Amino acid sequence: MTDLRSWLEKVESFGELRHVLGAHWDTELGAIAELSYRTPEPKALLFDDIDGYATGRVLTGSTGSARRLGLTLGLGDDLDDAAVVAALRGKPSVWAATARDHPTETVTSSPLLDNVVEGRDVDLLSLPVPRWHAEDGGRFIGTGCLVITTDPETKDINGGCYRMEVVEDGRSATIAAVPGKHGAQHVRRWFDRGEKAPVVVSFGHHPVLLVTGGTEVPTGISELEYAGAILGERLPVLIGEHTGLPIPAGSEVAIEGWLSPDHLADEGPFGEWTGYYSGRRRPAPALEIARMYHRDDPVLLGAPPGKPPHDYSYMRTVMKSAMIEDALVAAGVPGVRGAWAHEAGGGRLFIAVSVETRYAGHSTQVGHLTAQLPAAAYMNRFVVVVDDDIDVANLDEVVWAMSTRCDPVRDIDVVGGTWGSKLDPMLVEGAPPYNSRAVVDATRPYDRRATFPKVSTGDPAYLRSVMAKWADVFS
Ligand SMILES: Cc1cc2nc3c(=O)[nH]c(=O)nc-3n(C[C@H](O)[C@H](O)[C@H](O)COP(=O)(O)O)c2cc1C
Structure with missing residues (x-):
């Protein structure tokens, strides 16, 4: 099961696929998705x-x-939120290994x-590419896309999701990979050698x-x-x-071609995951x-960002939380109990980590390390x-601890000069x-742990026994 159609069949079978007929590509489709x-x-x-x-069709909300998400990650299609998070614990490092x-x-x-379709006959607008948000600079075919590149020396393959706007009347599309992202680094290396960078993009695929x-x-x-590794199957x-x-x-739709340093086109603005439009129109490499x-009748995989919750904010939060927790454990830091990259911060801006502190300086170490992990550094x-x-996943509790x-x-601690965007x-x-970025230590001061005021809730075991005795009050 490595293609989108078998994934769609499965989702239809458990009642989480809705068919929407007759929407307009120009903001109406995006607005329906946003409301959903x-x-x-x-x-x-x-x-x-x-x-x-x-x-031509468009899918939204695939991992929401x-x-x-459980189906997409091969964890099971009958899990609830807590069970997906539990099933994911430790998985990213196993998948990487x-x-x-x-x-x-x-x-x-x-x-x-x-x-x-060959070269000059290509018209990306022969497909129903949406203009997702009212102030978008154009029609973005690349939201849930996979941009495949290679390193000219090591031959490593990378697949990254970077926004792509249709330009040049449908004959091309820009790729807006932020410098530092792996795909952008690959492209830069080809340019540094004075060569064009080969690129493949898939626009409709299994949401994995x-x-x-x-x-x-x-x-x-x-x-x-x-x-x-996630699906336990080699990808054809x-x-x-x-x-x-x-x-x-x-894939449902794919293109191949090249980026070159002198082929640019203006792109943006675009309604982004921060919840704001992305500044002015700027030049970006065009394919x-x-x-x-x-x-036939291909399905474009749409994943438009916006003010959270948006198309992929649930997926990003769940995945990044698991990756950050795994990376802290892999770094050898003891006592890490959980990490949560909150959806309200787009899964990047606001990260909470819980730790059983074991030595003076432990919480500071965890905070600064988290802020610079490869899985977390960009735009934290x-x-x-x-x-x-x-x-950590409960904002009320995190704010109570901060307060x-x-x-x-x-x-x-405030650290400047960090990886922004x-x-x-x-x-x-x-x-x-x-x-x-601010690293906030909201743990009890290590040297005052023994004397820090006690939390004024009942003892959990006592509360459980009261709950059992007075069950009818809470039914
Ligand atoms: C729907 C979606 C759109 C994204 N758009 C962009 C983008 O336009 N530019 C960018 O640099 N990263 C974008 N990202 C984030 C990157 O995909 C993410 O940082 C990923 O790790 C990049 O892959 P890489 O680490 O292999 O470069 C997007 C992510 C998603 C899920």
Whole structure:
């Protein structure tokens, strides 16, 4: 089960797929999706009969529930929120360690080859590419996409999810990978050699590729192999004739071509995961497309960001929390009990970590390490370290700990010159994309643990016995 259609069938079978007919690609589809994310149990939406388009469909909300995320990650399709988080604990490091045991499997046939469009005949707007938000600068075909690149020297393959706007009347699309992201580093290395960078992009695939492409899989590990480790299956790929790069054979739509340093086009603004539009229109590398491949009536995998909760904020929070916790444990720090990259901070800006403190300086170590982990460094703003009696996923508890166990003068460290982004609404136009971050120690002071005032709730065992005795009061 490595393609989108079998994933859709499964989701339909447990009642979490809704068909939406007749929406318009120009903001209406995006608005329906946005309204859906705000419902208590958002469904996956499959848009069909899109206004002005006889063929082509768009999927949104793919990873927005525990059942769909559990299915996508091969953890089980009957889990609730807590069970998905529990099932994920420790998995990212296992997947990273076993990725290379799941090399892609080259195949020569696939429904993706049913329609092959060469070079200048390519028109990305022959598909119902949405303009997602009212103030977007254009139509973004790349939201849930996978941009596949390679390192010219090591030949490592990377798959990253970077936004892509259709430009040049449908003949090209920009790729807005932030400098420092693995895909951007690959492209830079080709340019430094004076060569064009070969690129493949898939626009509709099993959402596991949205998860692996859209979260910080460790450097040097192919997201295609990592996805294979997640699913316990080698991913079938075609080999692009022009670029030699792997193309997921289960893809609905894919393109291959090249980026070059002198082929740029203006892109943006775009409604981003921070909850704000991304500044002014700016130049970004635009693809010279050699070939486009698509299935009949293909499905574009949409994952539009916005003010949280948005399309992939649930997935990002759950995945990044697991990755951060794993990375802290792998770094050898003792006592780490949990990490949560809160959805309200887009899964990046506000991270809480709980620790059973064991020595003076322990909580500071955990806080500063977390703020700079590869899984967390980009666009982090606050790390809050709490004791292990605090539920890191519960904002009320985290705020209570900050309010009662933290002396701001002593317990908040501010670090500047850190990895920010042009997406940051706090960045002044034209300034270099640094940010700063606060590491908040909201644990009881280590040297006062024995004498720190006791929490004034009942003893848990006593409360349980009272609950049992007075069950009818709480029924
Ligand atoms: C739907 C979606 C859109 C994203 N858009 C961008 C983007 O436009 N630019 C970017 O640098 N990262 C973007 N990201 C975040 C990257 O995908 C993420 O940082 C990922 O780890 C990058 O892969 P890499 O580490 O292999 O470079 C997006 C993530 C998702 C899920």
